[in-house]
Amino acid sequence: MGLFNKIKKLNIFSGLFSVDEDFFEELEESLILSDMGMETTLEAVETLRERVKERKIKEPEEVKACLREILVEMLAVGEPGLDLSGKPAVILMIGVNGVGKTTTIGKLANRLKADGNRVLLAAGDTFRAAAAEQLSVWAERAQVEIVKHEEGSDPAAVVFDAMNAARARRVDVVLVDTAGRLHNKQNLMNELNKIRRVIDREGESSSKEVLLVLDATTGQNGLIQAKQFSQSAGITGIVLTKLDGTAKGGVVLAIAKEMGVPVKYVGLGEGIDDLQPFDPAAFAEALV
Numbered sequence: 001m002g003l004f005n006k007i008k009k010l011n012i013f014s015g016l017f018s019v020d021e022d023f024f025e026e027l028e029e030s031l032i033l034s035d036m037g038m039e040t041t042l043e044a045v046e047t048l049r050e051r052v053k054e055r056k057i058k059e060p061e062e063v064k065a066c067l068r069e070i071l072v073e074m075l076a077v078g079e080p081g082l083d084l085s086g087k088p089a090v091i092l093m094i095g096v097n098g099v100g101k102t103t104t105i106g107k108l109a110n111r112l113k114a115d116g117n118r119v120l121l122a123a124g125d126t127f128r129a130a131a132a133e134q135l136s137v138w139a140e141r142a143q144v145e146i147v148k149h150e151e152g153s154d155p156a157a158v159v160f161d162a163m164n165a166a167r168a169r170r171v172d173v174v175l176v177d178t179a180g181r182l183h184n185k186q187n188l189m190n191e192l193n194k195i196r197r198v199i200d201r202e203g204e205s206s207s208k209e210v211l212l213v214l215d216a217t218t219g220q221n222g223l224i225q226a227k228q229f230s231q232s233a234g235i236t237g238i239v240l241t242k243l244d245g246t247a248k249g250g251v252v253l254a255i256a257k258e259m260g261v262p263v264k265y266v267g268l269g270e271g272i273d274d275l276q277p278f279d280p281a282a283f284a285e286a287l288v
């Protein structure tokens with residue numbers, strides 16, 4: 001079952017239970033505690049009640065299977081994979097500080113390289129001291145190329161250079177790091193827009209993905225962040241980090257339902273191999 005085992009099971013399924021009214025009430029509580037959100041929880045439990053009744057389910061194992069089926073259906077939003085068809089493909093990584101953006105870029109670079117892609121990192125976080133250095137460490141670990149400028153320089157210029165280098169060197173994928181924090185939110189959003197315009201101009205035939213990195217341990221707060229970013233950046237997918245050991249795995253469902261954007265990868269540890277493509281069925285099995 002692999003890495004998804006690091007996700008904590010819902011409490012209610014860790015012991016014996018019988019399928020009665022108490023069960024549905026406890027399940028509701030358990031899902032809300034896992035940060036699935038009120039609306040998403042009520043929808044899942046209501047659907048489960050209906051199917052249990054329709055199919056005359058009595059056995060706990062069958063209820064589990066039925067709930068897994070419902071969760072998988074609820075997670076089926078958008079395209080699960082990355083579109084890397086137009087070269088050089090560009091993946092813009094956005095998200096607030098500390099969520100695990102740099103680590104995720106390193107892990108993703110490693111994964112894409114292992115799949116046979118030539119990868120280049122663009123150190124677009126020129127605001128935070130040492131951000132580019134940290135990214136260089138990951139570039140070295142994953143053995144991929146990097147374009148960086150001095151601290152305080154214009155991130156759009158970094159991206160411009162990275163796009164030119166990518167074309168000249170026949171790079172397959174450019175991964176762009178961005179600042180998670182600036183003097184204020186408006187500056188941050190303006191900067192992201194400027195980077196986006198450079199990518200659009202310099203990569204006319206490039207496939208483009210915008211991945212929002214969220215920290216699973218921040219639960220429903222992460223969802224508020226996701227909504228703010230999506231308004232200005234047009235995200236195509238989410239990477240949910242720090243799912244290892246958290247009991248808040250339910251937030252994946254809240255994100256899928258409320259944002260209509262797929263979770264494309266999950267982070268399950270600090271190591272270079274701890275990034276997994278999101279698999280709804282394996283996830284549902286780990287949670288329930």
Ligand SMILES: Nc1nc2c(ncn2[C@@H]2O[C@H](COP(=O)(O)OP(=O)(O)OP(=O)(O)O)[C@@H](O)[C@H]2O)c(=O)[nH]1
Nearest residue numbers: 097098099100101102103180241242267268269270
């Ligand atoms: N347990 C666990 N820790 C993680 C995961 N992803 C990242 N981290 C840790 O989270 C911390 C922050 O990660 P960074 O990659 O530096 O976060 P960031 O978003 O790039 O932060 P800034 O560079 O400040 O914007 C580090 O200690 C990482 O090792 C994960 O999936 N699981």
